[in-house]
Amino acid sequence: MTRKNIHQFVWEPISSIDEVGRLRMEAMGKFLADYDRGKEEGRYRSESLPSLSFSDGQFHLALCSHFLFLYSDQLDLEFHMESIREMCRVSKEARISPLLQLGASPSPHVPAVVDYFEDAGYGVDIVRVLAGAGVVQGRNERGNGAHRER
Numbered sequence: 001m002t003r004k005n006i007h008q009f010v011w012e013p014i015s016s017i018d019e020v021g022r023l024r025m026e027a028m029g030k031f032l033a034d035y036d037r038g039k040e041e042g043r044y045r046s047e048s049l050p051s052l053s054f055s056d057g058q059f060h061l062a063l064c065s066h067f068l069f070l071y072s073d074q075l076d077l078e079f080h081m082e083s084i085r086e087m088c089r090v091s092k093e094a095r096i097s098p099l100l101q102l103g104a105s106p107s108p109h110v111p112a113v114v115d116y117f118e119d120a121g122y123g124v125d126i127v128r129v130l131a132g133a134g135v136v137q138g139r140n141e142r143g144n145g146a147h148r149e150r
């Protein structure tokens with residue numbers, strides 16, 4: 001899949017598909033080696049947006065990678081709003097990456113999401129990050145925030 005869509009990716013700092021494969025296998029190895037213990041300790045939990053069982057402000061940082069915005073055709077604006085509100089409820093800051101939908105075009109939900117959270121008093125930032133992506137970050141008066149990548 002990555003090979004077929006190779007032009008849709010930024011090949012820096014990871015320079016090849018082989019390197020992607022190696023890094024993913026390495027990450028998977030670390031995850032599997034930690035999984036049994038992490039599950040016992042409650043560090044791995046199965047949850048599903050737009051509703052999470054965690055308490056208000058339980059985390060410093062909530063990350064969402066390659067889910068929100070990526071499936072903009074399948075998941076509507078309301079789902080995005082509810083999910084980001086929920087991430088900001090459980091965490092002081094939320095970061096979402098990338099801001100692209102499948103096919104590597106900008107998600108159509110981003111402008112409405114930014115307007116909504118700014119109007120609601122959250123600080124929102126779009127930040128360019130490694131691998132050609134960008135991030136939005138923000139905090140409201142409670143220190144809660146939203147953070148998205150493009």
Ligand SMILES: C[S@@+](CC[C@H](N)C(=O)[O-])C[C@H]1O[C@@H](n2cnc3c(N)ncnc32)[C@H](O)[C@@H]1O
Nearest residue numbers: 047048049050051064065066067068070083097
């Ligand atoms: C393209 S994968 C990305 C996996 C990983 N986060 C990454 O960046 O490599 C999309 C992920 O979204 C998860 N997902 C699907 N529906 C979800 C939901 N309602 N809430 C949270 N995650 C969901 C899937 O289980 C899958 O792991």
